[in-house]
Amino acid sequence: MSADRAETTGPYERVEIFDTTLRDGEQSPGISLNTQEKVEIASQLARLGVDVIEAGFPITSPGDFEAVQAISRTVSGPVVCGLARTQKGDIDAAWGAVKDAERPRIHTFISTSDIHIEHQLRTDRDDVRGQARAAVAHARELCEDVEFSPMDATRADVGFTAEVCGIAIAEGAGVINIPDTVGYTTPAEYTAYLTRLYELLPELADVRLSVHCHDDLGLAVANSFAGVLAGARQVECAVNGIGERAGNCSLEEIVMLLRTRRVDHGLDTGLETTEIARTSRMVSRFTGYVVQPNKAVVGRNAFAHESGIHQDGVLKERTTFEIMDARDVGLDSNQIVLGKHSGRHALKDALEQLGFVVEGNALNQAFKRFKELADKKKQVTSLDLEAIVSDEMREASQKYELAWFEVEAGTRREPAARVGVTTPAGEEVQGSSGGDGPVDAVFGAIQAAVDTRCELSRYLVSAVGEGDDALGEVTVMLRAHGRLASGQGVSTDIIEASAQAYVRAIANALDGAAVREAESVAADAASASPFPPGP
Ligand code: KIV
Ligand code: ZN
Secondary structure, three states: OOOOOOOEEOOEEEOEEEEOOOOOHHHOOOOOOOHHHHHHHHHHHHHHOOOEEEEEOHHHOHHHHHHHHHHHHHOOOOEEEEEEOOOHHHHHHHHHHHOOOOOEEEEEEEEOOHHHHHHOOOOOHHHHHHHHHHHHHHHHHHOOOEEEEEEOHHHOOHHHHHHHHHHHHHOOOOEEEEEEOOOOOOHHHHHHHHHHHHHHOHHHHHOEEEEEEEOOOOOHHHHHHHHHHOOOOEEEEEHHHOOOOOOEOEHHHHHHHHHHOHHHHOEEOOOOHHHHHHHHHHHHHHHOOOOOOOOOOOOOOOOOOOOHHHHHHHHHOHHHOOOOOHHHHOOOOOOOEEOOOOOHHHHHHHHHHOOOOOOHHHHHHHHHHHHHHHHHOOOEEHHHHHHHHHHHHHHHHOOOEEEEEEEEEEOOEEEEEEEEEEOOOOOEEEEEEEOOOHHHHHHHHHHHHHOOOOEEEEEEEEEEOOOOOOEEEEEEEEEEOOEEEEEEEEEOOHHHHHHHHHHHHHHHHHHHHHHHHHHHHHHHHHOOOOOOOOO
16 A cells, blocks of 8 residues: 555545546547546546546557556646556556656556456466566566556456465565456455455455456446455446446445445545536546436436425435435535626636636636626526536547538428538538438538548437526537547537537547557557557
8 A cells, every 4th residue: 555645534444446437437438538638537536536546558559648648747646557468568658658647556467267368368377377477577667556457357266366466466566456357246256255365365465455346237336345345445446437338336336335334334435525526527528428317426316306205304304315415425515606797707716616727718718608608598607617618628629620500490491501610720611411300410511511421329418507598518429430439519509519519529530540540550660569459
């Protein structure tokens, strides 16, 4: 464990939170975060107080390397960790990306299950032992803080896993993480596995044990909790539970489970839980992964009471039907309200309270958007401010922009749309199209303007806050150039928000395709091994 972190949180023993939103979470299909968005999320994770940020898998692409490096250089507080397979090149890349962090960590992994060893790695147990030894030894030459994971551990022979973890500890790994990679285990089985591991490998008690559970059977949080009760003092999780396939253990759920029941088990995290809702909204907005209304802790209905009996009870005494206080997770708290006459200073102050440092041109732009909004809405709330600042950030980092659109539609006329899109070269390209409705026509016109065929895979509209004058937020996920990508847009006009979201999704898809092409050209030229797919 790191010496500068307290082992306890008040009277409770501390469980460290290792956030993998930007690594395992980012491996979810259609998520395409750019470096600026990743830095923004990492800064918010630091405000939330997570102990470790797994910022990416640096060998996988130059873009991933650049983002991990940018986070290492700008975000202070948490440990910043880079993932690496056992190959020397992976470990060198991870170190290159994290070495400027205040507290860097290298996380290296190799599978210990026979099914992976035989079919994926196409090798044998002896080679796995050797690779684990060499990887941890090399990582430790570079970095003091090294984590080792035996991938697919829960489907592996516990004796062999103990042996490989023993090698990693002997070579200097300070954290041993036991992943339920395919979300297969159950709480009782995981407890038994970890208990047996402690018996077989007494040295495990000298390092930090970590758990990393996937949600394929809906047990990621339950399994992680079982792991903590069995002795783990680090939980790997992701905001909103995003991640490979069904996702990872949800950060907000495990954190609030530990907090809500801390008196019973004597364990807690060091998180500033009032930042949870804001972090969840930011991740949802940037990834395009919308949170379901009934999602525990952060869903829109997580604290809503529909039945008369419940409403009556809560009005008399909140704890009759609520086990948590919405304010403790940042819902309904610090609701800043600005009016039409609020000035630039009031806006800057409000943004700072929300954690956004916006200055210079960005502040002018945010102020312009705020004034436009204040002309249309009676009151501009913190939720609106968050939405427009995130939208501005996206606009600034995007290479294609919606310049204008026109659309005609109605029950007595065929929909027809025309659009102008500004390209990365600064030119305006135009397109027109009919469609099944006004949104479809605008989407067709955008495809014509940028000369790209797209297949729409998801289209979601939601309101920011409440009321007739609420801002509309649109998420589009589409496939173009063989790549799934998402984009978001915010406006009081749903068609405008849809058009912005569509242009941004295409821009992300084109960007991804261009990066992939550049990577494969570079890889061919260097005759080096191509960047690996994620674990
Ligand atoms: O699920 C998994 O096994 C992983 C490892 C890289 C820790 O993500
Ligand atoms: Zn994983």
